[in-house]
Amino acid sequence: MHSKVKNKVVSQQSREIIASVLEFMQKETTDGVTIPIDKVQEGVFAATGVSLSSIRRVRKEARNIKEQFHSQNQREQTSKLRWLSMVLTKGCYGERSSTTI
Secondary structure, eight states, rough: OOOOOTSSOOOHHHHHHEEEEEEEHHHHHOOOSSTTTTTHHHHHHHHHHHHHHHHHHHHHHHHHHHHHHHHHHHHHHHHHHHHHHHHHHOOTTSSOOOOOO
């Protein structure tokens, strides 16, 4: 498993969240599942100790970033497809390709 924070300093706040998640996971290992799996935000709250309003805000921000990334990728792909279409239609130098198959 690869870490995204390898060789980086983990802040005190991050350490506290990690400790909360570890404690929650250990408790669930011994006591069984305490929060239904379909209660995602409540489970994140229980595991991290971060408030529900903060969890909702982060979730909304993540959704917005994902949508922006997705729309940017679509624009880039459309641009690349147009360029590829032009190259295939006109050839590399803007002249109509005379190659026949």
